Amino acid sequence: MAKVKKQPRPKAETPKGFRDYFGAEVAQRKAMLDEISAVYELYGFDALESSAVETVEALGKFLPDVDRPNEGVFAWQEDEADWLALRYDLTAPLARVFAQHRNDLPTPYRRFAMGPVWRNEKPGPGRFRQFYQCDADTVGSGSVAADAEICAMLADVLERVGIPRGDYLVRVNNRKVLNGVLEVMGLADDPRRDDVLRTIDKFDKVGERGVRELLTVGRTDASGAEIDGVGLSESQAAPVLAFLTAKQENVEDTLARLRDAVGDSAIGQDGISELRQIAGLLDAQGYGSDRIEIDPSVVRGLGYYTGPVYEAELTFEIKDEKGRPRQFGSVAGGGRYDDLVKRFTGQAVPATGVSIGVDRLLAALHAKGRMSKDTVGPVIVTVMDRDRMADYQAMVGELRAEGIRAEVYLGNPKNFGNQLKYADKRNAPVAVIAGSDEFDKGVLQIKDLVLGAKIAETATHEEWKEQPAQFEIKRGDLVAEIRKILEA
The missing domain is CATH 3.40.50.800 (Anticodon-binding domain)
Structure with a gap:
């Protein structure tokens, strides 16, 4: 009689790109979420807990830099027709919830949500396939006062969790201004438009010179690889560079430079007007440029946002894995996305919101020595x-x-x-x-x-x-x- 082959024991290891969280980490995250919730509630936002699973159709094609709706997400087929997926953010589920329950919800609808999201992406150092997000959104208001409020609330959250003034900046821009620049360049309907947008998104990494080279003849990167340029002339590239480098010491000078960059573009001028209104509303509440500033170099979600965009950046230095000093960088971002709910209703529904990376914030506090890795036991x-x-x-x-x-x-x-x-x-x-x-x-x-x-x-x-x-x-x-x- 043949010997029955023993079933091998399963390996006791987490799947690639995932990790386990133990007592102190869980307790610290909960404490941070409680602090953030307190600020959100202070601003009048209500909690929402939506399903962790959505239909792929509901998630749509809004996952950044992904063309197919079920690429980048963990998806499976429920039957011959329906595909389901773990949510990749908390915004796409909000659009579905508002569209589904809009007759029962107040308008504007102000909600916050917290929980894990999942990305089927290549993991790397500090980059996991499951992580926590902490969002607040206003759906149903087209007023830039809603955008200004989100920026103010973001600054208050950072200070509430232990990031003092001087160690962070909330930077604000407007996608309409960028669209105006593209219009002036004659690229609004040009097939090279997406290449230009991708190049603009690299400004933080390669700087003004790098963007100029990538927009025109190309460049050699740090590894020695040759990268093809978009093929614009120097004069065609000039408005983009003027846009990206428009930031000045005060708001009015920055807006003046942006006006030069967008020329006669109506949508560009509309975006500049919105930035001026946001700056005025924040100034009236006492939020100066030491906390929130207009910065044209902020470019987020190239196919996603439709108006004001914002990003919270921690400005203090930490040491990387090789001991070199570097700035910690972004911990939150968001903006106006007026087309997301329209996918379900067929009618434009204005919306704006922010997403905070809780794990990034916790890592920042640990890196700065402002939070112990241990909690007090029993x-x-x-x-x-x-x-x-x-x-x-x-x-x-x-x-x-x-x-x-x-x-x-x-x-x-x-x-x-x-x-x-x-x-x-x-x-x-x-x-x-x-x-x-x-x-x-x-x-x-x-x-x-x-x-x-x-x-x-x-x-x-x-x-x-x-x-x-x-x-x-x-x-x-x-x-x-x-x-x-x-x-x-």
């Missing part, structure tokens, strides 16, 4: 006598009733040293110790683990033996003494 009640388990559970019950996180050690209590090692791994601030002697006397031993760790770093052997971090208390003083240590 108070650990150690077990010296298995027969007194009810007494140990009574202790944690008292602590929990007063809002103090606590647990009884539930491993093998035979080796007390292992219990303290467990407390250390849990990052516990305090250990409670009680054996039969302590119970008979009505006392407890309290070990301040944070103080003990500090003493261990600098104390002499004699000082360490004195155990100043461990002391005796009355059983009835448990909650008060633990609270005193935690507050300290």
Whole structure:
């Protein structure tokens, strides 16, 4: 009889492009989401939790830089007709929700949403296929006051989560101005238009000279590869360069340069007018150029946005993996997208919103040293006598009733040293110790683990033996003494 082949054990590993999040990371993300939610709610936005799965048809072809609707997403066929996919952002589901429930929702509809999204893209360092987004959108208002409000709210969010003024900038531009530049260039309907747009999007990476070369004759990149140019003349490329480099010290000078770049283009002039209104509305609320500025170099979602666009950039320096200084970069972005709901209704519905990369924000705070990688663990009640388990559970019950996180050690209590090692791994601030002697006397031993760790770093052997971090208390003083240590 042939030997039955054993089924190989599955590999214990996360799929490529995904990762696991543990206690401290989950707790810190939740705390950040709570802070962001508080700001969104302060501005009058309501929470929405939509389905993580949408039809591919509903998602449409709005995934940036992707031509086919089910490329770039995790999709599967439900039956012979319908394809479903995990959502790749929180905006496409919003368009479907508003179109579906528009008769029951207020207009404008102000909503915020938070949750994971999935991208079927090539993963890389710090680039995962599942990540968290935190969005706020206003659907049904064409007023630029809605755009200005999103920018102000974005600045408030950054400060609320621990990014002080001077360490961030919200930069604002308008796609209508760019469309005006293309019109002046005679490229509004030119087949080279998309090549020009892709080149403009590289401005942050290659600078003014690089864009000029790519628009005209081409350039040699850092690796030595030859990149073909779009083939424009120097005079044709001039309006694009004037647009990208129009930023000046004050708003009026920047707008004047933009007026020169768009010439007589009506849509370009309309975009400049909207930027002036946004700047005025923000100034009236006290948001100066140290927090929010007009910057023509901001170009987002080339086939997606229809009006004002904005991006939040962290301006402080961090070190890359090779120890070289670099700016942290963008952590949020958004803009006006007036054509998205129209796909469902056939009628134009104005909308504007922002998406915050929560994982990027957390990484920034860690890189700046403003957030510890650890969170405070629970108070650990150690077990010296298995027969007194009810007494140990009574202790944690008292602590929990007063809002103090606590647990009884539930491993093998035979080796007390292992219990303290467990407390250390849990990052516990305090250990409670009680054996039969302590119970008979009505006392407890309290070990301040944070103080003990500090003493261990600098104390002499004699000082360490004195155990100043461990002391005796009355059983009835448990909650008060633990609270005193935690507050300290």
